[in-house]
Amino acid sequence: MTQSFRLETGGLINRDKTISFKFNGKNYFGYEGDTLASALIANGVHLIGRSFKYHRPRGFFGAGVDEPYAIVQLYRNGETEPNIKATEQELFEGLEAKSVNCWPSVNFDVGAINNFLKIFLPAGFYYKTFMWPKSFWYKIYEPFIRKAAGLGTASIKHDKERYEHKYEYCDLLITGSGPSGLASAYSAAKNGAKVILAEDKSRFGGTLLTSDVNIGNQSGKEWADSIVSELKEMSNVTIKNRSQVFGYYDHNMLVMSERISDHLPKTKKYHPKQRLWYIRAKEVLISSGSIERPIVFGNNDTPGVMLSSAAKEYMKVYGVLVGKKPLVFTNNDSGYETAIEFKKNGVDPIILDTRKEPQSEIIEEAKNMNIDIKNSYVVVAAQGYKKVKSADIAKISDDKEELGSVENIKCDCICVSGFWTPTIHLASQSGNKTKFNEEIDAFVPGTSKQNEKTLGAANGIYTLEETLKDSFEKGNQLSKEITNNDNKVSFPNVVEKKSTVHDKFWCVPLPKGKNYKRFLDFQNDVAVSDIEIALKEGYRSIEHVKRYTTLGMATDQGKTSNLNGLQLVSKIENKVVPAVGHTTFRPPYSPVSIGAIVGREVGKHSKPTRKSPMHSWHEKNNAVFVDAGVWLRPRYYKRGDENLFEASKREAKNVRTNVGVCDVTTLGKIDIKGPDAAELLNRVYTNAWLKLPVGKARYGVMLREDGIVMDDGTTTRISENHYHMTTTTAQAANVLSHLEYYLQLVWPELNVNVVSTTEQWAGAAIAGPKSREVLKKLFPNSDVTNEGLPFMGYMEGDLFGVKAKIFRISFSGELAYEVNVESDYGYFMWEKIIEAGEEFGIQPYGTEALSTLRIEMGHVAGSELDGRTIPYDNSLEGLISKKKDFIGKRSLSRKAFAAEDRQKIVGVVPLDKKTSIPEGSHLVKDSNAPLPNPKLGYISASCWSVEHDNPFSLAILKDGKNMIGEKLFVMSPLKNKVIPVEIVSSHYVDPKGERVRS
Amino acid sequence: MLHIKCPHCGMRSQNEFSYGGDATVKRPELGEEISDHDWDNFVYNRKSLRGRHWELWQHLSGCRQWIKVERDTATHEIFKTLKANEDIS
Incomplete structure (x- = not known):
């Protein structure tokens, strides 16, 4: 039970509680508080998958939401879920995970042959190669490509877990619990504002958990803990961990997914697995921090190459070493912090700094600790296949164009820091037009579009003191405007080490004679050469380059790759980055499970079910039900073996x-009352209504303004000013809205009230x-x-x-x-x-x-x-009043509606009086006519006439009026049927209507 | 999801409403003599504006009142809402 890469002490994990888990069938253990990633690294596992296109070995690159590599298929409590980031998945007892995108195994992957064929798989390869022959695409090319290039596999089983939706309102929504999130939440909460503070990770505190700072004589973590515990006690504060605000929509509505049970072996009884929050916030404070960006160099995707901040997080939070012979490759001071942390844990790092003679407090400290620092040095290429074994390094000229002689040094990991990219996704989604900040070489939010403000690192502010000051102030100011309270929070004393400017260096040139792959997008295998091809082929817009090369299109949405991609495009195009612009940020910020989006609306719950008061009688008497809209209606009552x-x-x-x-x-029922009720009916229905006596019902047809029949039904005059209207089951809601529209907007002078009484x-x-x-x-x-x-x-x-x-x-x-x-x-x-x-x-x-x-x-x-039909088509023209105007009347005089050979309803009987006619079939004159056979009409409804004991159908037929007695054919290509038929009157039974009057 | 101020009920979520099209269209008077062209314009032809637009919504799952909403079709900004009987100024 040894974990070769676990430190003796340190970290925020609970070493008293070991947790066993399985990866690719092998048993391991970790501690409570580990992620799958930290536990695997502790066990010395660095190979976790294969890349999307070339099937190159994949390790860990980050320690959180930005992770592009470590994607696994997760097994939990008999269910499986694809594309889970090992860096986000918390460890639980019995967790099982498998690599994706490799066959037969992660160590020996057949698809890796693509890696040697990579010269044939450049940008746009699929578009260019699989164009011909066209018929091959669906059957051969696409299934093969999908199989070869897929990530995880979605389960086809019914998901037994429950997902919930919740609607919430608040004064301030704060997205992220780092220094800016905690400070602003605290000062807003002190003013009595209703605050929701959301943290994506399981632990609150963000960078305070890993940085070496001091706030009010406490360590960053202690300060964060004390603020969090105080916030938790406040009734006006909702503070949620494992909750990702992933979308910023219109009118300050944001959506957050809360992972309630994903970190547990099994969902607790009566608990949902996840909950989706729809939050309408008066003000939004975006405190989502920043993500470290990589520096591009040869073979920079080899397992063991990772972000320097991630290496630090694995040490400080999980007590795990990502390597024992680390190389830190940096263009700024952040790399030094990681190196210092290594040194403190007894490991000797080497720092390669692209800068010539940087000087700052942090660098001074590293020097005092005797850390080996090489200035004006770069990593040219990582060496090693399944894990970094060494690095080719070289001195670089001041203009960053020329490399000195290449030397090889042994190392087992390369921690890269190319400075920080603010996480501006939410601001951008809200409509904020971002602007480019030259100083930090990245985009930051510009003018607010909705009620959103961005704080701290997300806004490009990288010092703690300034971040806290600004955040306390913004929290206070915004909440003051809402609650009118002004409880100032005293600003704590902040101690942090001063850093110096970073070097705007992001890509190491290729040494002469070498053609290393230098990756920009690690999940989609997009290399520098792919972007160069796309630009050579004429793609200019960054949106087109993105789609052609798939840069930033993977499940990580380019969190670590986008900015370097822009740098490259602007360099080749000889433009500045802001002129190239960035691609659109769209929700979700990070993948959200389909279950959470759907919520409880699955199966029977996907729509309401309406039942009549007699439903249980029908059930008891063997009714077989049918869906009629949302109603359940008896279709027939089964006796014995009847079908x-x-x-x-x-x-x-x-x-x-x-x-x-x-x-x-x-049936829809609408109660109509008022002195002008008769007038309303007279305008809505096509026939006359003013003289209907009390105690009488009348059949009516109503049209839309375009002359098409909207609905029919009977309306009864209950008393002088009181009518009872019935509508068809399907149109009940539409008819009510239709009446309300005319009463409220068109004829407000009519003194009438309408109300639905369907359920009464x-x-x-x-x-x-x-x-x-x-x-x-x-x-x-x-x-x-x-x-x-x-x-x-x-x-x-x-x-x-x-x-x-x-x-x-x-x-x-x-x-x-x-x-x-x-x-x-x-x-x-x-x-x-x-x-x-x-x-x-x-x-x-x-x-x-x-x-x-x-x-x-x-x-x-x-x-x-x-x-699609007008009254004439349904033989309802007798109900059209010539004396009055009504809704849709003017349309009926349009040329096509008044045509002599206009379609009309007819009856259809098969000549053999035996063959049933499928509904939807076409009527044609000649069944053998060449295609397209002119269609004369269609079968609208079919039955077995019980009166005549033979099949009978209704049809809407061109010139139906003059077709009675004609012999035609019914054709149903779907059912492969051709039936000779005779056209008869649509009134097949009791044409004079004597029975209803008997 | 939009947040619409119903003049009768206050701020409500979009999913309580249904959309009802251009609020500036006026139905011809009953019995009015009208050319085919003008009638077709009333029934079928609508402008698809980019920008400020007065439109109808019905507070279907609320007070059931039809209301007038001035909304920017590009940004979704809502400037003003009116009751059915209030005139667009």
């Missing part, structure tokens, strides 16, 4: 011969020749005779003590009634109807029988009123 066809035929036939009952609760009423349609007998038993005290309640009549009745509305309306074409009671009595009503109807052979019928009945009657429904 859908048999059951719906039985149910429909029973309506035609006896009596049936159908749950019509789902339960409805049952009782249909069939014996329906009146059932009604008589249900309402013994009401006169429901043909005279007492004629067709389209309405009355109120007493259903065994329950108030009921009785409408004599019919969708089935039979003598029929619809009874409505308040929803709570729906079940009672239904049971009473079944009970009363028993002696007449009543059967419940579902939507399938309902469709059969309406189709053979030629009644139109959603499949004809499909947003």
